[in-house]
Amino acid sequence: MIPALLFLAAYLALPLFGAPAAFHPAVRRMPIAARVAAAFGAGAVLLTLEMTLFSIVGIRWGVAALSLPLLAGSLALSAAWANRPFPGRVRHPSPRGIGIAAALAGGLAFLHLILSLATARATSADFLLFWGVKGARFAAAGGIDAGLLGFFFSHHLVPDYPPLVPLLFSWGSLAAGTMPWRFAPVSSALWLLAAIPLVAALLRRRLSGAESVAVASFWTVALSISLVHSGSGGNAEAPLLFFETVAVAALLVERPEDRTSRFLPALALAGAALTKVEGSAAVAFLLAGVALRDRLERRPGILRRLLPLAAAPALALSVWFAFQAARGLRIGFRAHGEPFGVHFQHSSSILAAMASNLDAGTAWLSWIVPLGLLLAFSRKGLGSLLPAVSVAMGLFAFFFFDYLHDPTDPAMRVQWTLPRITQPCLSAIILAAGLALATHDAPAHAAAGRNLSS
Amino acid sequence: LSGPLWTHRAARIWLAAALLLLVFPLRRWIAAPSHRLLTLPATPVDHNDREAARQWLFLWQARAFVPPGSSYTVLGPNPDVEMNLFMISLGLFPRAQGLPSSYYGVPAPEVGGQARYVLAFRRAAPPGLELRRSLDEGAVYERPAATK
Numbered sequence: 001m002i003p004a005l006l007f008l009a010a011y012l013a014l015p016l017f018g019a020p021a022a023f024h025p026a027v028r029r030m031p032i033a034a035r036v037a038a039a040f041g042a043g044a045v046l047l048t049l050e051m052t053l054f055s056i057v058g059i060r061w062g063v064a065a066l067s068l069p070l071l072a073g074s075l076a077l078s079a080a081w082a083n084r085p086f087p088g089r090v091r092h093p094s095p096r097g098i099g100i101a102a103a104l105a106g107g108l109a110f111l112h113l114i115l116s117l118a119t120a121r122a123t124s125a126d127f128l129l130f131w132g133v134k135g136a137r138f139a140a141a142g143g144i145d146a147g148l149l150g151f152f153f154s155h156h157l158v159p160d161y162p163p164l165v166p167l168l169f170s171w172g173s174l175a176a177g178t179m180p181w182r183f184a185p186v187s188s189a190l191w192l193l194a195a196i197p198l199v200a201a202l203l204r205r206r207l208s209g210a211e212s213v214a215v216a217s218f219w220t221v222a223l224s225i226s227l228v229h230s231g232s233g234g235n236a237e238a239p240l241l242f243f244e245t246v247a248v249a250a251l252l253v254e255r256p257e258d259r260t261s262r263f264l265p266a267l268a269l270a271g272a273a274l275t276k277v278e279g280s281a282a283v284a285f286l287l288a289g290v291a292l293r294d295r296l297e298r299r300p301g302i303l304r305r306l307l308p309l310a311a312a313p314a315l316a317l318s319v320w321f322a323f324q325a326a327r328g329l330r331i332g333f334r335a336h337g338e339p340f341g342v343h344f345q346h347s348s349s350i351l352a353a354m355a356s357n358l359d360a361g362t363a364w365l366s367w368i369v370p371l372g373l374l375l376a377f378s379r380k381g382l383g384s385l386l387p388a389v390s391v392a393m394g395l396f397a398f399f400f401f402d403y404l405h406d407p408t409d410p411a412m413r414v415q416w417t418l419p420r421i422t423q424p425c426l427s428a429i430i431l432a433a434g435l436a437l438a439t440h441d442a443p444a445h446a447a448a449g450r451n452l453s454s
Numbered sequence: 455l456s457g458p459l460w461t462h463r464a465a466r467i468w469l470a471a472a473l474l475l476l477v478f479p480l481r482r483w484i485a486a487p488s489h490r491l492l493t494l495p496a497t498p499v500d501h502n503d504r505e506a507a508r509q510w511l512f513l514w515q516a517r518a519f520v521p522p523g524s525s526y527t528v529l530g531p532n533p534d535v536e537m538n539l540f541m542i543s544l545g546l547f548p549r550a551q552g553l554p555s556s557y558y559g560v561p562a563p564e565v566g567g568q569a570r571y572v573l574a575f576r577r578a579a580p581p582g583l584e585l586r587r588s589l590d591e592g593a594v595y596e597r598p599a600a601t602k
Contacts, residue, residue, distance in 0.1 A: 073587065098465050105472040112479040121502055128498060128506065129538075133545035140548035153554050156486030156541055156590070181498050181510075207464075214465035218472040225479055231502055362478045369471040404529075437464045 003176035004183035010063075010175035011168070011187055017070040018042025020077035025086035026261040033197035038264060040194045041242060045271045045316065046070060047114035048164045048169060052319050055144040056326045062142070094209030102217035106196065109224035114189045116228040124184045124420075127234025130157045135169020136159050136179040146264040146327035160334045163320055165236040185233030192227065196220050202249040203431070207438040215434035219245075222366040223427060229361025232418035236276045237420045243271035244282050244391065244424040249431050251290050251309075256297045262305060273313035274320065277333050281398045282391055282424060283313045287358035289390025296383040324370040337405035346410060350403045353414035354396075358380040358422065366426060370433035378436040392425040509539050512575050512591045513546045519587050519594040520571045522549035527566035529574045533559035539575055549550055 021027055021042035022035035050070060050284045054061055084206075094102075108207060116122040124131070126338040140143050149159035164172065172187070200216035207215065227434035232238055254260075269286070272279030287309055290400040294302045324331045378385055399421060410433070483491070490501075497507040497514070504595055513528075520526050530536030533556050540554045555566030566572075572583055575592040579585070583595035 026457075095462065098462060098469065102465075102472075105469065108476055109472075111480070112483070115492065116481075118494075119492060120498055120500035120507075120522040123498045123502060125499070125503060125506060128510065128540040128545065132498075133541070136545045136548040153540075153552075153557050153562075156537075157544075161510050181545075183493055185498055208462070208535075210462040210465035211468070213470035214462075214472075218468045218475075221475045225475060228479070307545060332495070365471070365475060365589070373467070396463050401552065434464075437467070 003178050003180040006176040007172040007180045007187070009094055010172040011190055013067070014043030014047065016043065017037035017046050017067075017074055019074045020081055021264075022265060023078045023081035023126075024261070024263050025089060026082070026263045027401075028081075028086045029089050031197060033149040034201035037194040037196075037198045038246075038267075040190075041246065042267055043166060044164065044239070045267060046074075048072050048167045048274050049319050051167045051170065052144065052163060052323050054337050055146075056319075056323050060435060061139070061170070061174060064173075066171070080444070090218065094119060094213045098210045099213055102213040106217045106220035109221040110189070110193065112203050113192060113224040113228055114186065116129075117186045117189055117233045118183075119184065120185075122228040122231050123233040124231050124235035124237075127185055129179075131165050131235050132169055132179060132181065132184060133157060134166035135184075136173055138166060139170040139173035139179065143425065144323060144327075146323075146329060150327070150329055158334075159329060160324070160332065162274045162276060162279065162317070163323075164271065165239060168239075172336060174290075179209040188227065188235075188238035191238035192220070192223060195223075195242045195245050198246050199249055199431070202246070202253050203434060205253040206255070206435055211434065211438045215430065218369070219427065219430045220392070222360065222362070222430060223423060224362045226366060226419070226423050230423065232420050232423070235420070237423055240272060240275045241423050241427060242277055243275060243279065244266045244286075245427045245431070247272065247282075247286060247429050248388050248391055248424075251286065252385065252435060256299055262308050266308040269309055270312040270316035276397070278395065280313065280317065280333075282395060283310075285391045285394030285398075286387055288394070289386040289388070290452075292390070293383055293386040336402055342401070342404040343407060344404065346406065348412060349409050349411050350400060353411040354400070354403075355417055357415050357418045360419065360426060365384055367429070370426075370430045373433040373437050375431060378432070381436070385432040385436060388428040388435075391430075392428040395422070395425050505597070506538065509535065509575065509590060510542055510546075512589060513539065513543050513573065513591045516573050516587075516592075516594050517546055520547055520550050520573070524571060525551040525553055525555045525569045526571035526573060527555045527569035529555055529566075529572060529577055529579075535575065539573070543573070571595065572597065576596045 015036050018039040018041065021096070022039040025036045027035055047066065047070065050066060051061060054066070059065065082430065137148055144163065148154055149157065169179065169184060172184065196216055199219055200212050203212035203215055227238060229236070247265040251263040269283050283377055287306060290309065291302055291306055294305070321331050358364060358367055382389065399418065403414060406413060495501070497510040499507045499510065526543070526547060528536060528539040530539050536556050537558055540552060540557070544552050553565050553569045554562050556562055571593065572579060572595040574595065579593060579595050582598065584598055586594045586596050
C-alpha cells in the first residue's frame with residue numbers, strides 16, 4: 001500500500017515541476033483546476049526531457065537529483081511569468097441545474113473508470129508486456145537502459161518508441177522504491193481527470209457556460225467508458241488522449257481575430273510527440289487543419305503562428321533521437337513495413353473490422369451522437385472545425401494505411417488496437433460537434449442577450 | 455417547462471446523451487458477481503485476462519527465488535505462453551537478466567541454456583536441474599554449477 005501511495009504522490013508532484021505553465025499569460029486566466037491540469041501536463045513533458053537528458057550525459061536518476069533542478073527552474077519561471085500582464089481572469093458561471101447534472105454524469109463515469117482500473121478490469125496487456133516493463137527496468141538501471149533497448153531479444157519492447165510513459169512509470173517507481181504493478185494502471189485515470197477542466201475552460205472561450213460544461217460532461221462520459229472498454233489502463237492511450245485533446249481544443253476555439261499565444265497547444269503537441277508515434281502523426285494532421293482553417297478564414301501570420309506548434313514537438317522528439325544517437329541505437333521510429341508495401345486485397349476486411357470495433361463500449365452511441373450533431377449543424381462552418389476534423393479523419397486514414405501493410409488479413413489486429421487508438425479521434429469529433437451545435441445556436445443566444453465571448 | 459435545463463437546448467442535448475451513455479457501464483456493474491465487485495486484485499489483470507493473471511502470479515511468486523544480478527529463463531507449455539512469460543518476466547525481474555528459451559516461437563535453447571535459474575510454468579523441468587521451489591503452477595530450478 002505504501003509503494004502505491006508514493007507512486008501516486010510522485011504523479012501528484014508533476015504540477016510542481018510544470019507550475020510555470022499555470023502562470024503563463026495564456027493559461028493564467030483559466031480556472032484554477034485547468035491551470036493545475038496544464039501544469040500537470042507541462043510537468044510530465046519537462047520531467048521526460050530531463051530524464052532523457054540525464055541518460056544522455058550519464059547522470060544517474062534519483063528522486064532528489066531529478067526533482068531539485070526542475071523545482072528550481074519551475075520556481076524561477078513561475079515568478080517571472082506571474083509578473084507578466086495577462087488579460088484578466090475569466091469567470092465560468094453555468095446554470096446551477098446544468099452544472100449539477102454535468103458533474104453528476106461526469107462523476108459517475110469517472111467513478112466507473114477508476115473502479116475498473118483499481119479492480120484490474122481495464123488493464124492493458126501492453127502494460128505488462130512493455131510499457132510497465134520499460135518503466136520498471138529503467139528505474140532499476142537508474143536511467144534509460146540502452147543495453148536493454150539494443151538487446152536482440154528486446155524487439156517486443158518497441159525500443160524506438162517515444163519515452164514519456166515508461167519514464168513516468170520509472171519516476172513513480174523511483175519514488176515508491178518499486179513498481180507497484182497492481183496500482184500503476186490507476187495512474188491512467190489522472191490523465192482523463194486532468195483533461196476535464198481544460199476541455200471545459202477551453203470550450204468556454206466559444207461556448208456558453210452551460211454548453212461548455214455539458215460538452216465536457218459528454219466528453220468525460222464517452223472517454224471514461226471507452227478507456228475501460230478498450231482496456232487502456234497502464235498504456236499510453238490516456239496521456240496521448242490528454243495531450244491531443246488539449247491541443248485540438250485550444251486551436252479549435254481560436255477566434256479569427258485571436259492573436260493570443262499558442263503556448264498551451266505547443267506544449268501539448270510536444271507531449272503528444274513524446275508519448276506515441278501516432279502523436280507525431282496527429283501533430284502533422286493538426287498543423288495541416290489549422291493552416292487550412294487559417295487560410296480559409298484569411299487569418300494573418302499563418303506560418304509565423306504555426307511555427308511554435310511545429311517547433312515544440314520537433315524539439316521534444318530531437319531530445320529522444322539524441323539519446324538514440326548518443327547510445328548507438330537506431331535513430332528514429334521503426335517503420336511498419338515498406339512505405340508502399342500495401343496489401344489492398346485486405347481493404348474491405350479492414351474497413352469492416354474498423355466499423356465493427358468502434359462501438360466504444362456504448363453500442364456506437366459515443367460516435368453516433370457527436371457525428372450526428374456535427375453533420376446536422378456544421379453545414380455553414382465546417383472550415384472553422386478543421387483543426388478537429390483533420391485530426392480525426394487524418395488519424396483514421398493513417399490507421400487504415402498502417403493496417404494495409406499487414407501481409408495477412410489484419411482483422412484481429414484491428415480488433416486489438418482500434419478501440420484504443422481511435423480515442424483521440426472520438427475526442428476531436430466531440431469537440432467539433434460541441435462547437436458546431438453552439439455556433440448554430442448562437443443567434444438564439446444573441447437574442448437572449450447572452451454574451452458568448454465572455 | 456421552465457428553468458435552465460429547459461432553456462439551454464445544446465446543453466440539454468449533450469447532457470441527455472451523456473446520461474444515456476451511462477446505461478452501458480451501469481449494466482456492466484450490475485452484471486458483475488457481487489462478491490467480486492470491489493475486491494482488490496491479486497494481479498494487474500485479474501478481471502480482463504485470467505490466463506495472463508495466472509502467468510503473472512506464477513512469476514510474482516518466483517521473484518523471491520531469483521536473486522538480483524542473476525540470469526534466468528522461462529519455460530512454458532507452448533511457444534505463445536512461453537513468449538508471454540518472457541515478456542512479463544522482464545518487468546517483474548528488473549534487476550536480473552532474462553534469457554529467452556524461445557522468442558516468438560523460434561527456439562533459442564542456446565540462449566536460455568545459459569541461464570542460471572529456470573522458471574518452468576505448467577511443464578516438467580528439463581533433466582539435470584535442481585529444484586529450488588515448487589509453486590502453484592510450476593517451479594523454480596537452478597542449473598548446477600558444472601552446467602552453468
